Amino acid sequence: MANRTRSDPGGQNTDPNRRSTKAEKKEQARLEREELQRKMAARRRNRLIAIVAAVTVAVVVVVLVVFAGSSSSTGNNGLPDPATLPGILRTDPPWSNNTAQLAGRMNALAMQPSGGALALHHHTDLMIYIDGQPVTVPQNVGIDIASQLIAPLHTHTDKGTVHIESTDANFRPVLGQFFDVWGVYFTPTCIGSRCATGDQQLRVYVDGTAFSGDPTTIPLQDHQVIVVVFGTDAQVPNPIPTTFTEDGVPAG
Numbered sequence: 001m002a003n004r005t006r007s008d009p010g011g012q013n014t015d016p017n018r019r020s021t022k023a024e025k026k027e028q029a030r031l032e033r034e035e036l037q038r039k040m041a042a043r044r045r046n047r048l049i050a051i052v053a054a055v056t057v058a059v060v061v062v063v064l065v066v067f068a069g070s071s072s073s074t075g076n077n078g079l080p081d082p083a084t085l086p087g088i089l090r091t092d093p094p095w096s097n098n099t100a101q102l103a104g105r106m107n108a109l110a111m112q113p114s115g116g117a118l119a120l121h122h123h124t125d126l127m128i129y130i131d132g133q134p135v136t137v138p139q140n141v142g143i144d145i146a147s148q149l150i151a152p153l154h155t156h157t158d159k160g161t162v163h164i165e166s167t168d169a170n171f172r173p174v175l176g177q178f179f180d181v182w183g184v185y186f187t188p189t190c191i192g193s194r195c196a197t198g199d200q201q202l203r204v205y206v207d208g209t210a211f212s213g214d215p216t217t218i219p220l221q222d223h224q225v226i227v228v229v230f231g232t233d234a235q236v237p238n239p240i241p242t243t244f245t246e247d248g249v250p251a252g
Contacts, residue, residue, distance in 0.1 A: 100144075
């Protein structure tokens with residue numbers, strides 16, 4: 001057994017002036033290399049975390065911007081804000097058929113013209129009362145004769161029958177769309193120039209029953225009678241009309 005010196009009780013030379021052996025240098029280099037690799041891996045990991053965080057924030061910002069833009073241009077019902085539609089009437093009645101900018105409103109509604117083989121064809125009666133007086137739903141709402149443009153929601157007479165005629169079997173029209181085609185401002189609280197205030201309120205009835213939700217979302221179903229009333233409670237028609245007629249002719 002090799003002799004141990006007092007300065008090397010464990011069998012290792014601790015002389016500070018001793019030169020490192022080749023094996024010791026190799027081990028030291030390995031340790032330094034591993035430490036460098038750990039630091040580089042940590043930097044890469046931190047960079048990746050920072051990139052993921054930045055991308056996440058960017059996506060959130062884009063979603064919020066798109067949502068905000070969508071909310072500002074559309075109502076909760078998914079329809080465009082009627083105030084943004086071309087040719088919208090925010091006036092007192094009576095209202096014309098207002099077809100001059102029909103094409104622009106249909107484009108804003110992404111609504112295809114009626115024509116060709118119809119997959120959907122039914123009728124809804126619409127009656128309007130302002131301050132207790134009936135308001136005419138005019139002839140040829142949604143029909144621009146000059147350009148031969150016909151919306152899938154339109155009238156043929158001034159008797160208040162809305163014709164739903166579409167080549168799309170999945171078309172599910174609602175009351176707000178008809179007013180948008182017509183170009184008369186209509187929201188849950190307003191019609192034309194009149195908006196709810198005090199005892200002056202907008203009320204809508206479907207087949208004689210008061211509708212409590214957003215009236216712009218009322219489906220236009222076959223042989224349905226929709227009554228839109230603006231005014232005081234005392235100015236609501238009594239009884240509420242419930243008899244369907246097609247262009248003024250009682251349904252047989």
